[in-house]
Amino acid sequence: xxxxxxxxxxxxxxxxxxxxxxxxxxxxxxxxxxxxxxxxxxxxxxxxxxxxxxxxxxxxxxxxxxxxxxxxxxxxxxxxxxxxxxxxxxxxxxxxxxxxxxxxxxxxxxxxxxxxxxxxxxxxxxxxxxxxxxxxxxxxxxxxxxxxxxxxxxxxxxxxxxxxxxxxxxxxxxxxxxxxxxxxxxxxxxxxxxxxxxxxxxxxxxxxxxxxxxxxxxxxxxxxxxxxxxxxxxxxxxxxxxxxxxxxxxxxxxxxxxxxxxxxxxxxxxxxxxxxxxx
Numbered sequence: 001x002x003x004x005x006x007x008x009x010x011x012x013x014x015x016x017x018x019x020x021x022x023x024x025x026x027x028x029x030x031x032x033x034x035x036x037x038x039x040x041x042x043x044x045x046x047x048x049x050x051x052x053x054x055x056x057x058x059x060x061x062x063x064x065x066x067x068x069x070x071x072x073x074x075x076x077x078x079x080x081x082x083x084x085x086x087x088x089x090x091x092x093x094x095x096x097x098x099x100x101x102x103x104x105x106x107x108x109x110x111x112x113x114x115x116x117x118x119x120x121x122x123x124x125x126x127x128x129x130x131x132x133x134x135x136x137x138x139x140x141x142x143x144x145x146x147x148x149x150x151x152x153x154x155x156x157x158x159x160x161x162x163x164x165x166x167x168x169x170x171x172x173x174x175x176x177x178x179x180x181x182x183x184x185x186x187x188x189x190x191x192x193x194x195x196x197x198x199x200x201x202x203x204x205x206x207x208x209x210x211x212x213x214x215x216x217x218x219x220x221x222x223x224x225x226x227x228x229x230x231x232x233x234x235x236x237x238x239x240x241x242x243x244x245x246x247x248x249x250x251x252x253x254x255x256x257x258x259x260x261x262x263x264x265x266x267x268x269x270x271x272x273x274x275x276x277x278x279x
Contacts, residue, residue: 004029011035013190015214038277042168045201046176053177056139066100066178068193071109080184081119083244087251100126102174104161106145116142129157130164137170175200180254186239188212198273201266205250209240218276222250
């Protein structure tokens, strides 16, 4: 706080962080406001979602809840899988719904195969694989850390990762197949994929804690109330435990809406992005 007080002025990524600075300093920091990151121009709506889904090898009429999160401890994949499983048990025509996780494995986080087996979701969760030879990507059910590439027919495709990632244009394609974006984390310093999804015209939901609190509201998204909080040993920070039942209700209510209403919601989300997250 003393360091921030000595600065001529301070800016933050999020409005939430600005409130933290003001509250913890008693208003003594010269806080100008938030200066959030924006999304690359490649993130924009693609009108024909059905054709895009077909191009990735997906059924054109399938419904997708998607997320873009690294496979690390604070990204709550175990809880997300539990919530999605409960959603499938309650939604009409569960065969039409998929969870899409643009993430990596193996990595420094969760045991993805174990989570799929435990929740009986092996045929319901999609991942992004990248051909190491052609650098082309495709969507697939989990096939392990190394899979056969449809572009070369060789065992040379790996899950997308920090080292083998996609271009902005390719990731924008992935975002555009989502019907609803979800950020299921115990905390975020900002959570840029929420803004990138909104730039693509995809409605967003996420844990109602840390920077997600203000970002979700600026995007007109759906906050998932935490069921509780716990203090993290390593950092001394409070971390959120999202309410899985609340998430299931948000998923169900969203997909009960007619498609025209969901599309309008996506358009409104894009407008909120243009209003709050431009350079």
